[in-house]
Amino acid sequence: MISPTFPAELKAALDARLQGFSRTDAAQRSQKISTTYRAGGGSGTIKSEADALAYALARMPATYAAVAASLSALIEIAPDLAPETLLDVGAGPGTASWAAAEAFSSLQDFTLLDANATLSRLALELARDSSRLSGCRYLPGDAAANLAEVSQADLVVASYVIGELGESDQRKLAETMWAKARHALVVIEPGTPAGYARILALRQQLTAAGAFVAAPCPHEKPCPLIAPDWCHFNQRLPRSQAHRQIKGAEVPFEDERFIYVALTRAPPAARGPRVLAPPDVGKAEITAKLCTEDGVALAKVPRRDKAAYAGARRWRWGDAVLSES
Numbered sequence: 001m002i003s004p005t006f007p008a009e010l011k012a013a014l015d016a017r018l019q020g021f022s023r024t025d026a027a028q029r030s031q032k033i034s035t036t037y038r039a040g041g042g043s044g045t046i047k048s049e050a051d052a053l054a055y056a057l058a059r060m061p062a063t064y065a066a067v068a069a070s071l072s073a074l075i076e077i078a079p080d081l082a083p084e085t086l087l088d089v090g091a092g093p094g095t096a097s098w099a100a101a102e103a104f105s106s107l108q109d110f111t112l113l114d115a116n117a118t119l120s121r122l123a124l125e126l127a128r129d130s131s132r133l134s135g136c137r138y139l140p141g142d143a144a145a146n147l148a149e150v151s152q153a154d155l156v157v158a159s160y161v162i163g164e165l166g167e168s169d170q171r172k173l174a175e176t177m178w179a180k181a182r183h184a185l186v187v188i189e190p191g192t193p194a195g196y197a198r199i200l201a202l203r204q205q206l207t208a209a210g211a212f213v214a215a216p217c218p219h220e221k222p223c224p225l226i227a228p229d230w231c232h233f234n235q236r237l238p239r240s241q242a243h244r245q246i247k248g249a250e251v252p253f254e255d256e257r258f259i260y261v262a263l264t265r266a267p268p269a270a271r272g273p274r275v276l277a278p279p280d281v282g283k284a285e286i287t288a289k290l291c292t293e294d295g296v297a298l299a300k301v302p303r304r305d306k307a308a309y310a311g312a313r314r315w316r317w318g319d320a321v322l323s324e325s
């Protein structure tokens with residue numbers, strides 16, 4: 001499991017950029033960005049260097065944590081995956097590239113694509129002194145157009161991006177990203193019903209094109225959840241003091257709800273049921289909602305079954321229940 005917090009180099013690079021940056025100004029700018037997002041808008045309001053920093057301060061820790069959790073889930077199911085090349089589509093400040101560098105020591109070549117020149121500049125500044133990312137390429141402009149020009153990469157990642165596109169552009173981008181993914185494609189979205197619907201549509205489109213689902217689903221069948229239920233997970237991450245100030249938050253942690261799909265070209269070696277909600281640990285038994293190959297199941301593990309109960313006590317929302325776990 002990759003840590004949900006920034007690696008030291010990213011923290012230091014961001015802290016250096018934040019020297020002398022007013023927290024009040026950052027809070028106002030990030031509020032404006034969040035309001036636009038909630039109203040269904042995209043990152044178009046990020047125009048100045050200060051906007052980009054406010055975005056990085058307010059959102060980058062949580063998106064990093066969500067990407068780290070999604071890549072951890074992929075690694076658990078596909079432990080032999082050792083990508084050397086990465087395409088980070090809609091990279092913004094480079095969040096997913098940093099998480100992928102932590103997840104895969106094999107990565108040597110990073111290509112970031114984004115339409116927002118201000119975020120791209122910030123990404124390059126943050127990466128400048130990095131031992132892993134300093135040589136990254138950043139391609140400005142529309143991701144779909146750029147993808148047509150670049151070579152395949154072992155791993156393609158799109159974090160919190162497809163929600164900024166219309167439906168038909170989402171389909172086109174999904175097709176292109178899959179065509180560019182030599183081994184795996186990971187797409188992450190906010191854990192809202194709308195984010196889930198986008199992931200579901202992409203999953204359906206690409207499994208029909210031959211993709212295997214490494215995570216979160218233990219199958220390629222239609223999703224068994226019935227609305228208003230929706231699949232999503234939670235990643236808790238600590239909040240720095242600066243982050244608390246900008247968010248006007250009291251608690252020293254943040255819970256990021258997210259949804260993802262990790263698709264591979266090779267069939268996953270071993271998959272297991274996925275825990276879809278926090279398990280209920282009762283006196284007599286543990287009850288857990290699982291996504292299985294045969295649909296959603298409510299597993300009940302009685303306390304008297306000591307070994308199984310001890311195993312089930314370790315289940316967390318989002319875990320895969322593999323035979324050895």
Ligand SMILES: C[S@@+](CC[C@H](N)C(=O)[O-])C[C@H]1O[C@@H](n2cnc3c(N)ncnc32)[C@H](O)[C@@H]1O
Nearest residue numbers: 043063090091092095114115116142143159164
């Ligand atoms: C919410 S931000 C996410 C950034 C980053 N992936 C992260 O997780 O922090 C969405 C990013 O997608 C980029 N984007 C949206 N549509 C795009 C397109 N058609 N081509 C390239 N980039 C795009 C935006 O410029 C923005 O940087």
